[in-house]
Amino acid sequence: MxxxxxxxxxxxxxxxxxxxxxxxxxxxxxxxxxxxxxxxxxxxxxxxxxxxxxxxxxxxxxxxxxxxxxxxxxxxxxxxxxxxxxxxxxxxxxxxxxxxxxxxxxxxxxxxxxxxxxxxxxxxxxxxxxxxxxxxxxxDLATELRVREEVGRRLHIVAAPIPLPVDVSAREELREAYVELRRISADVADDGIRRRLSALEGRLAALTRDRDTPAEKLDVKLSPRETDVLACAALGQTNAEIAESLALREGTVKSYLQAAMAKLDASTRHAAVVKARRAGLLP
CATH class of the missing domain: 3.30.450.40 (GAF domain)
Structure with missing residues (x-):
């Protein structure tokens, strides 16, 4: 399929x-x-x-x-x-x-x-x-099969050649898929596979973008771990839950969140998530 x-x-x-x-x-x-x-x-x-x-x-x-x-x-x-x-x-x-x-x-x-x-x-x-x-x-083959199965399960085999609007529940599913893909990518050593995963992450971000909210151009570059932590926070996870999910210390999670908030000039994690989504940094 x-x-x-x-x-x-x-x-x-x-x-x-x-x-x-x-x-x-x-x-x-x-x-x-x-x-x-x-x-x-x-x-x-x-x-x-x-x-x-x-x-x-x-x-x-x-x-x-x-x-x-x-x-x-x-x-x-x-x-x-x-x-x-x-x-x-x-x-x-x-x-x-x-x-x-x-x-x-x-x-x-x-x-x-x-x-x-x-x-x-x-x-x-x-x-x-x-x-x-x-x-x-x-x-490596098993990893790529695992990625395909996870994407298929979470996307319900979304095959549209261009991004289409999705409802709220589907958007949350796609955002969860984005977080899972980043977890998988962190375990992959092959550069080719990681590039394909990165391309798919960008596709997920496009699929979840709110067409009624104008894109915001920000000269901001989040590190991979800052993106991971902020993506988990966007799902409503606490620092402890993020730490367990990403196999990090809770203090390390807090540091990454603070760094992301500072780069995005946001006073709260919620505000950081909103700005990151508007800038296309998160789905």
């Missing part, structure tokens, strides 16, 4: 599979998401045959099925002779000529959503660095 401002799940998967091959140096990579109880492989790079096309992996079957069920990576240095997996998919894997195969699950909120694979056509050592790289690719 489409989520405004973000790539589709298929696009995210294709990018992750490409990254997996490029970053690990393994010549072939493929992956898929869970569909109707099984993992359907829909993205492949580097393959020499069509044997992997349309592969559907059942839970606990083969290398990927075990990785999916156990929610941890699985490795077969010599896939053909491995005794630790079932060999339901030998026709596809061995037919492609793969010897060494690594499978890593994509886990979102504790639930396996899919599997990524990378492999080579000969027995190849799979070191700690390669494992860390593959895990990071899977983690």
């Amino acid at each position: 489409a989520v405004p401002g973000l790539a589709s799940e298929d696009e995210l998967l294709a990018r992750a599979v490409g990254d997996l091959a490029a970053r690990t140096g393994f010549p072939v990579a493929f992956g898929g998401f869970e569909r109707a109880g099984a993992v359907a492989v829909t993205s492949i790079v580097g393959n020499r045959t069509s044997r992997l096309t349309g592969l559907v992996v059942e839970p606990d079957r083969g290398l990927g099925g075990r990785a999916f069920v156990e929610r941890r990576p699985r490795l077969a240095i010599d896939y053909r002779s491995s005794r630790n997996i079932t060999h339901d998919y030998d026709r596809a894997v061995l037919g492609e000529g793969i010897s060494t195969l690594f499978a890593v699950p994509v886990v979102v909120a504790g639930k396996a959503r899919g599997v990524l694979y990378c492999g080579s056509w000969m027995k190849t050592p799979f070191g700690e660095q390669s494992a860390r790289t593959a895990l990071q690719v899977a983690t």
Whole structure:
């Protein structure tokens, strides 16, 4: 399903599979998401045959099925002779000529959503660095899926190409989504993902803007944490609640609020929120 401002799940998967091959140096990579109880492989790079096309992996079957069920990576240095997996998919894997195969699950909120694979056509050592790289690719994909799901849940799949007026209850939902997106963004290391999140935050701000209130131009730049704290305050949270939400000390929250109020020339947090919204700094 489409989520405004973000790539589709298929696009995210294709990018992750490409990254997996490029970053690990393994010549072939493929992956898929869970569909109707099984993992359907829909993205492949580097393959020499069509044997992997349309592969559907059942839970606990083969290398990927075990990785999916156990929610941890699985490795077969010599896939053909491995005794630790079932060999339901030998026709596809061995037919492609793969010897060494690594499978890593994509886990979102504790639930396996899919599997990524990378492999080579000969027995190849799979070191700690390669494992860390593959895990990071899977983690980045899981983060983007989590973002899509949160945005979809909170926006109710708002797909308008231009901002439209929204009612009061919907506006509050969007403002809560904005705060949640900033929390997620703080945990993301990938600069590309953070840029996309920032673009989506701007879209949320545009969606919630009151068309009857003229925009106010202010030469003010809030720091990321000042914005986070003020956004939480805009939802009516106390300093203690903001501290718990953002994993900060209550005194630190107070300092950020005071700094934001000073920059906005506001005597109260409410006034600071109003001015920030008029200036387009908050949704």
